Every structure is written in C-alpha cells, then in structure tokens.
Amino acid sequence: MSPEDFEFISKLIKGRSGLVLTPDKAYLLESRLMPVARQRGLKGLEELIAQMRTRREEALIVEVTEAMTTNESFFFRDIKPFDLLRDEVLPPLIADRQAKKHLRIWCAAASSGQEPYSIAIVLKELSAKLSGWKLDIVGTDISHDILKKASAGMYSQFEVQRGMPIQLLLKYFDKKDETWEIKPEIKSMVQYKYWNLLDDLKMLGAYDIVFCRNVLIYFDAETKGKVLDNIAKLMPKDGMLFLGGAETVLGVTDKFKPVPGQRGVYTLT
Numbered sequence: 001m002s003p004e005d006f007e008f009i010s011k012l013i014k015g016r017s018g019l020v021l022t023p024d025k026a027y028l029l030e031s032r033l034m035p036v037a038r039q040r041g042l043k044g045l046e047e048l049i050a051q052m053r054t055r056r057e058e059a060l061i062v063e064v065t066e067a068m069t070t071n072e073s074f075f076f077r078d079i080k081p082f083d084l085l086r087d088e089v090l091p092p093l094i095a096d097r098q099a100k101k102h103l104r105i106w107c108a109a110a111s112s113g114q115e116p117y118s119i120a121i122v123l124k125e126l127s128a129k130l131s132g133w134k135l136d137i138v139g140t141d142i143s144h145d146i147l148k149k150a151s152a153g154m155y156s157q158f159e160v161q162r163g164m165p166i167q168l169l170l171k172y173f174d175k176k177d178e179t180w181e182i183k184p185e186i187k188s189m190v191q192y193k194y195w196n197l198l199d200d201l202k203m204l205g206a207y208d209i210v211f212c213r214n215v216l217i218y219f220d221a222e223t224k225g226k227v228l229d230n231i232a233k234l235m236p237k238d239g240m241l242f243l244g245g246a247e248t249v250l251g252v253t254d255k256f257k258p259v260p261g262q263r264g265v266y267t268l269t
Contacts, residue, residue: 001026001029001045001046001049002046005045005046005049006021006023006026006029008049008052008053009021009029009049009052009064012052012061012064012065013064013065013068013069014220016061016065016196016198017065017068017069017142017196017198018197018198018218018219018223018227019068019069019218019219020218020219020220020223021068028068029045029068030045032067032068033045033048033064033067033068035067036048036063036064036067040060048064052064062144065142066142066143066144066145066146069142069143069218071109071111071214072111073111073112073113073114073115074114074159074162074163075114075117075118075159075160075162075163075164076118076163076164076165077114077115077118077163077213077214078244078245079163080263080264081211081213081242081264081265082118082119082122084242084262084263084264084265085119085122085209085242086122086125086126088262088265089209089240089262089265090122090126092238093208093209093238093240094129094130096238097208101132101133101134102133102134102136103130103133103134103135103136103208103209104136104138104205104206104207104208104209105119105135105136105137105138105207105208105209105210105211106137106138106139106140106204106207106209106210106211106234107119107137107138107139107140107211108140108195108197108210108211108212108215108231109140109141109142109197109212109213109214109215110139110140110141110147110150110192111141111143111146111150112146112149112150112155112159113139113149113150113151113153113182113190113192114155114159114163115139115211115213116137116138116139116150116190116192117153117182117186117187117190118163119137119211120137120186120189120190121168121172121186123135123137123189124172124185124186124189135189136191137189137190137191138190138191138192138193138204138207139190139191139192139193140192140193140194140195140204141192141194141195142194142195142196142197144194147192147193147194150190150192151192153181153182153186153187154176154179154180154181154182155173155179155180155181155182156178156179156180157178157179157180159180160173160180172185172186197212197215197227198223198226198227200230201230201231201233201234202233202234204234205234206234206235206236207234207235207239208235208236208238208239208240209239209240209241209242210231210234210235210239210240210241210242211242212227212231212241212242212243213242213243213244213247213264214244214246214247215244215247216228216243216244216247216252217244217246217247221251221252224252224253225252225253228241228249228252228253228255228256229253229255232253232255232256232268235268237268238267238268239267239268240259240265240266240267241256241265241266241267242264242265242266243264243266244264245263245264247264249266254269255268255269256268256269257269
C-alpha cells in the first residue's frame with residue numbers, strides 16, 4: 001500500500017470513528033478490509049481504496065469503518081470490574097436512590113453484547129435488593145451488524161466459554177442446537193442503539209454508571225479528552241465511570257478522578 005493510500009484511509013477512519021491507525025498497525029487494514037474487498041469483487045486494498053476515492057459511496061465508507069472498529073469481546077471480561085460493580089459501586093448508589101428506585105447504566109462500544117449482558121446478570125443476581133426498581137441498561141456501538149448480533153443474544157460454545165461461569169450459563173442461557181441464547185429475562189434488560197462516541201452524546205440521556213472500557217486506547221489524546229468530557233456531562237455527581245485496565249483519565253481530562261482502591265473506576269471531580 002502506498003503512503004498516500006494509507007494516509008487517505010487512516011484519515012477517513014479517524015474522522016468517522018476516532019480510531020487512530022499508525023503505520024505499525026497497517027497489518028490491521030489487510031486483515032479487516034480484505035474481506036470487504038472480496039465481497040465487492042475487488043482484487044485487493046488498492047482497488048478498494050481507489051473505489052472509495054472516486055465514488056465516495058456512503059455505504060462503502062460505513063462498511064469499511066465498521067470492519068475496522070468491530071472488536072472482540074467476552075463475558076465478564078477481566079472479572080474484577082464486575083466484582084467492583086457488585087460489591088463497591090452498586091451498594092451506595094442503591095442506598096442513595098431508594099426513593100426513586102431508578103438506575104441507568106450505559107455501555108459505550110457494546111460490541112456483540114457480552115458486557116451489557118454481564119452487567120444485566122450482575123443486577124439480576126441482586127434481584128432481592130432491586131425489587132421494584134426500574135433498571136435501564138443501554139449498549140451502543142458504531143457497527144450496525146455487531147448491534148444486530150448483540151440484540152439477538154445468540155452465542156457459540158466458544159463465546160460462552162470465554163468468561164461465563166458455568167452456573168450462570170446454565171441459569172441464564174438456553175441451549176439451542178450448537179448455540180446458547182440469553183434468556184428473555186436478561187435480554188429484555190438491555191436496549192441497543194447505534195451511536196458514535198464522536199457525536200453529540202446529550203441525546204442519550206443521563207447515566208449513573210458508564211462502562212467505556214477498552215475503547216479510548218484507540219483514540220489520540222485530544223479525542224480521548226473530548227469523549228471523557230462529554231461523558232461527564234451525562235453523569236450525576238456520584239456517578240461512576242469504568243475504563244479498561246490500560247486506560248486512565250490522568251493527563252487526559254480534569255472532569256474525572258480515580259476512586260481509591262478501585263482500579264479502573266472513576267468519579268467526577
């Protein structure tokens with residue numbers, strides 16, 4: 001691929017999604033975009049990029065962006081955040097909201113749904129404490145295709161083996177031939193929406209808890225700061241933000257600060 005082609009595709013993807021592609025990640029273009037090229041009957045990336053340059057076809061640009069931004073996910077990823085959610089974050093929020101009995105949680109970059117459904121299961125396991133509560137879990141992503149998969153709630157044996165404890169698998173999934181389907185009681189707890197983190201977030205509403213894990217690592221510093229500042233505007237003073245293990249707010253935004261003793265959890269300053 002020529003330097004000009006790489007510059008063109010990397011600028012387009014960054015402008016559409018915030019994803020920063022450095023030359024050392026050029027191999028991702030090959031692995032993610034070759035299937036798109038083949039599906040359109042093109043010989044390779046050069047022809048694909050040439051078509052994007054000349055036609056500026058919106059459907060193709062969306063397809064390429066989604067191919068580059070679809071990331072792998074699995075249930076109860078890194079487990080510790082879900083333990084912290086259950087044991088440290090939820091108890092004070094539940095106590096403070098006893099009057100209105102309403103809790104809202106947003107999963108940014110929800111991918112194929114494993115994270116939102118993991119959160120739903122955590123809340124379901126706390127049913128005794130949350131009886132009569134209105135619980136809103138919203139999962140958003142930039143990929144329409146991945147949101148369809150998330151909404152379907154159907155997973156292969158390989159997918160459910162990655163992080164899902166066997167007792168919870170048997171309790172909250174139904175086996176259907178070679179796949180496992182999330183039970184309706186869990187599926188109905190999550191609403192999925194298409195949303196780009198670079199767009200105005202105000203229309204999403206307010207959230208007590210935000211999961212934005214393993215997303216910011218793909219953005220440059222300026223974009224990280226803008227996204228975090230916009231997320232802060234959606235949260236109450238006692239709201240909680242979860243980031244991935246390799247992510248931090250330090251040196252990026254002054255809107256959040258780490259919660260002592262709770263790695264990866266942040267609250268408003």
